[in-house]
Amino acid sequence: MNMPFYVAPEQIMKDRADYARKGIARGRSLIAFCFVDGIAICAENKSSTLRKVSEIYDRIAFAGVGKYNEFDQLRIAGVRHADLKGYAFSRGDVDARSLANQYAQILGQIFTHEMKPMEVEILVAEIDEDDGGGDQLFHILYDGTVVDEDMSVVLGGETEAISDRFGELAEAPELADGLRRAVSALSGPDRALGPAELEIAVLQRDTGRRAFRRLDDAEVASLVEH
Amino acid sequence: MNLPLFRPPDDPGPNFAELLRRSGFENQASTGGSCADAKIPAVDYRHGTTCVALRYTDGVLLAGDRRATSGNLISHRSIEKVFAADRHSGVAIAGAAGPAVEMVRLFQLQLEHYEKVEGEALSLEGKANQLGQMVRQNLPAAMQGLVVVPIFAGYDVKLNEGRLFEYDVTGGRYEEAEHACTGSGSLHAGTVLKLGYRAEMDSGAVTDLAIAALFEAADEDSATGGPDPIRGIYPMVATITAQGYRRLDDDELAERTDALIARRRAQ
Numbered sequence: 001m002n003m004p005f006y007v008a009p010e011q012i013m014k015d016r017a018d019y020a021r022k023g024i025a026r027g028r029s030l031i032a033f034c035f036v037d038g039i040a041i042c043a044e045n046k047s048s049t050l051r052k053v054s055e056i057y058d059r060i061a062f063a064g065v066g067k068y069n070e071f072d073q074l075r076i077a078g079v080r081h082a083d084l085k086g087y088a089f090s091r092g093d094v095d096a097r098s099l100a101n102q103y104a105q106i107l108g109q110i111f112t113h114e115m116k117p118m119e120v121e122i123l124v125a126e127i128d129e130d131d132g133g134g135d136q137l138f139h140i141l142y143d144g145t146v147v148d149e150d151m152s153v154v155l156g157g158e159t160e161a162i163s164d165r166f167g168e169l170a171e172a173p174e175l176a177d178g179l180r181r182a183v184s185a186l187s188g189p190d191r192a193l194g195p196a197e198l199e200i201a202v203l204q205r206d207t208g209r210r211a212f213r214r215l216d217d218a219e220v221a222s223l224v225e226h
Numbered sequence: 227m228n229l230p231l232f233r234p235p236d237d238p239g240p241n242f243a244e245l246l247r248r249s250g251f252e253n254q255a256s257t258g259g260s261c262a263d264a265k266i267p268a269v270d271y272r273h274g275t276t277c278v279a280l281r282y283t284d285g286v287l288l289a290g291d292r293r294a295t296s297g298n299l300i301s302h303r304s305i306e307k308v309f310a311a312d313r314h315s316g317v318a319i320a321g322a323a324g325p326a327v328e329m330v331r332l333f334q335l336q337l338e339h340y341e342k343v344e345g346e347a348l349s350l351e352g353k354a355n356q357l358g359q360m361v362r363q364n365l366p367a368a369m370q371g372l373v374v375v376p377i378f379a380g381y382d383v384k385l386n387e388g389r390l391f392e393y394d395v396t397g398g399r400y401e402e403a404e405h406a407c408t409g410s411g412s413l414h415a416g417t418v419l420k421l422g423y424r425a426e427m428d429s430g431a432v433t434d435l436a437i438a439a440l441f442e443a444a445d446e447d448s449a450t451g452g453p454d455p456i457r458g459i460y461p462m463v464a465t466i467t468a469q470g471y472r473r474l475d476d477d478e479l480a481e482r483t484d485a486l487i488a489r490r491r492a493q
Binding site for chain 2: 049051052055056073076077078079080081083084085086087098102103105106185
């Protein structure tokens with residue numbers, strides 16, 4: 001009879017985490033930050049059809065990096081969760097915190113119990129209706145760790161270098177200023193990213209019930225370059 | 227409420243009604259199925275009443291009266307029968323108020339859910355077909371007396387024109403080129419529309435015609451409410467154009483209704 005080799009649990013977890021991190025680092029990164037009228041999410045993405053940033057509910061947005069099919073599956077589950085909850089109770093009862101916890105449960109479960117962890121990092125963002133005081137950014141890692149971020153967050157590979165270039169936000173900037181900073185942080189010193197290689201969406205206050213809006217290439221160009 | 231994850235063969239796709247069924251909301255998934263076996267007395271529910279829709283140069287207009295009745299009693303004076311379905315379309319309903327409002331709510335959610343899951347809105351044709359399926363699903367309840375007959379109107383962003391669709395109780399869908407009406411006062415309202423309609427009307431002219439049609443319907447049909455200046459209740463009117471759905475404010479409607487009454491007095 002074959003006896004399985006003993007592998008220390010620390011080693012198993014470390015191997016899985018390395019595997020997930022490697023997968024995530026292969027993809028491109030994104031930055032989310034609070035600006036005066038809401039939250040902006042700026043991703044490096046050459047495709048204009050396979051989205052990294054999308055709408056979940058009236059005031060909630062989703063962004064994912066890593067393996068597309070895996071975070072897209074999570075995105076759709078989030079849309080379903082939010083729509084079902086809004087239908088069963090009321091639209092005001094749908095919130096990012098509970099959705100972030102659900103994501104954390106699923107990612108944690110998959111990380112410890114499945115053959116392969118999900119190679120994703122996701123962001124659930126929610127804007128406060130009145131002012132920026134209640135804006136929320138939940139950063140959820142491949143192992144189910146949830147981090148409640150303050151003003152900005154970087155997801156994906158090379159996060160440290162990008163965060164250093166982006167810096168800390170003392171107060172919420174104007175959209176154009178924040179975007180210029182985010183784009184130059186994502187590009188780094190050796191290259192420049194144009195509107196076609198960027199996917200930018202905002203959750204903006206005072207734009208009606210559905211706060212989520214994508215910025216098209218022309219709008220990105222006018223905001224970033226001048 | 228946990229995260230609804232499905233295995234690929236069980237995945238409901240962008241269909242919200244199917245998602246409801248698979249998540250244990252079986253009774254709500256179709257507005258009619260669950261009460262098919264119940265014996266419901268024919269007079270004991272609220273009845274929605276006259277709604278009209280017209281095409282004009284910039285798009286379409288939807289209008290409806292504000293009265294709900296239970297048998298021969300007025301159960302609500304300011305009910306709304308015209309709803310935005312999404313940014314570029316709207317629904318007006320006639321029939322049993324409970325199932326009708328629930329159908330609209332499911333329809334609105336279905337359109338938004340589809341748009342979010344697929345990343346792109348349904349075509350206007352697709353939305354009209356979707357509503358037809360919902361009306362058809364209500365057929366068992368309709369046989370018990372809980373009839374819901376909507377009008378669907380929207381701005382087709384691909385064809386750049388307003389379009390409107392009428393339904394029958396079996397879910398049959400009929401596109402109308404000029405105008406449509408539904409509800410117990412539709413015979414009278416329809417006659418006014420037919421006589422007053424001209425090609426290339428502007429938004430002011432169609433608003434006046436819709437108000438006149440509802441006024442005449444209220445004059446002849448006890449289940450349709452007329453304007454109520456004492457309480458400040460006027461018919462509800464909404465336009466749908468390339469800029470989207472817009473509800474006309476009560477001040478404008480009050481002004482137009484007063485002008486109509488003044489014209490009648492002078493005659």
